[in-house]
Structures are given as structure tokens and as C-alpha cells.
Amino acid sequence: MPYKDAEKKKVYNKIYRMVHLDKLRAHDKAYGKIYREQSEVKERNKERGRVREQRPDVMAKRKAYRQTLECKEYQRIYHNQPDIKERARDRDLQRNYGITLEIFNSILAGQGGVCAICGTSDWMDKGPVVDHDHDSGVLRGILCGRCNTALGLLRHRPGVLKAGAAYLERT
Numbered sequence: 001m002p003y004k005d006a007e008k009k010k011v012y013n014k015i016y017r018m019v020h021l022d023k024l025r026a027h028d029k030a031y032g033k034i035y036r037e038q039s040e041v042k043e044r045n046k047e048r049g050r051v052r053e054q055r056p057d058v059m060a061k062r063k064a065y066r067q068t069l070e071c072k073e074y075q076r077i078y079h080n081q082p083d084i085k086e087r088a089r090d091r092d093l094q095r096n097y098g099i100t101l102e103i104f105n106s107i108l109a110g111q112g113g114v115c116a117i118c119g120t121s122d123w124m125d126k127g128p129v130v131d132h133d134h135d136s137g138v139l140r141g142i143l144c145g146r147c148n149t150a151l152g153l154l155r156h157r158p159g160v161l162k163a164g165a166a167y168l169e170r171t
């Protein structure tokens, strides 16, 4: 550790973690589980849980830190890293739709990399959206944000959509 100054040390640690993220993550993947299962480590983690319950002052300090610009900037940079973004996306997909990012990508590739309804590949800000039947949970396909919103506005009723098409074609 090159610094005795606590502030400098903190900054150094952060930069170190960012620069060596891949290496640290690979290490954690290889040893993290083994490490966390050691009894003294388990005990220490339990101790940390107790801090949450019994030390409101410590928690307040941490909360205050999270409000600082420094912390927000660090978080912004951290979450903007492509692999971190990808991991978050994978986690969201698994949680919300029960599919991995890999499966999502293969479904999208299967429909030609475009919206299953209008055929656009212009995903706008939102990106491609998973469309699923809310009742059965069945995944219907991947849509652009506009088509997905349109289906919702027309209450997912094929009859209404067909009537809308007929109405447009009348003139």
C-alpha cells in the first residue's frame, strides 16, 4: 500500500480496483466461494450483518457517503462498463423473464435481429423488449418499444388490432 494518508489510500484502492477489475473478478470467481465458506469468514460476515442492525451511526455514515458526488461518479463509471452492464442485463432478464442474456440473444437472432412485428432494428433508448403473455408467462417474442407499447394500448386483443388495420385500410 503506497499511501499512509487514509484519503489517498481510498482513492488509490478505487483506482486499483477499476484498473484490475478483470483480474480481481477472475480471482473471486475461482476462490470466492471457497473463501466465503471458511468458518471465520462466515462469522465476520455475520458481524457485518450486525453492524446493519446495531450501528445506525455507521449506517448513516455510509448512507451519507452514497449521496456524495464522488460516490455517484464512481458508481456511474462502474455501471457503465460494458461487462458490468451485460451482467446486470443478464440478471434482469433471468429475474423478470427466466431467460439468460444468451437465450435472449439467440431468440433475437432467430427473428433476424429485428422487431418481431414491424421489422425495425432501431430500438430507441429502451432497447429490444421482451414480450410475454402476462397470464401464461409464455414468451412471445422480442419487440421494439413502440410495438410493445402499442400492443399494451390495444389491450393485447387481436380483434382490436385487426379492426384497427381494417379501419386504416378503409380510406
Ligand SMILES: [Zn+2]
Pocket (backbone or CB within 6 Å): 115, 116, 117, 118, 119, 120, 143, 144, 145, 146, 147, 148
Ligand atoms: Zn416494432
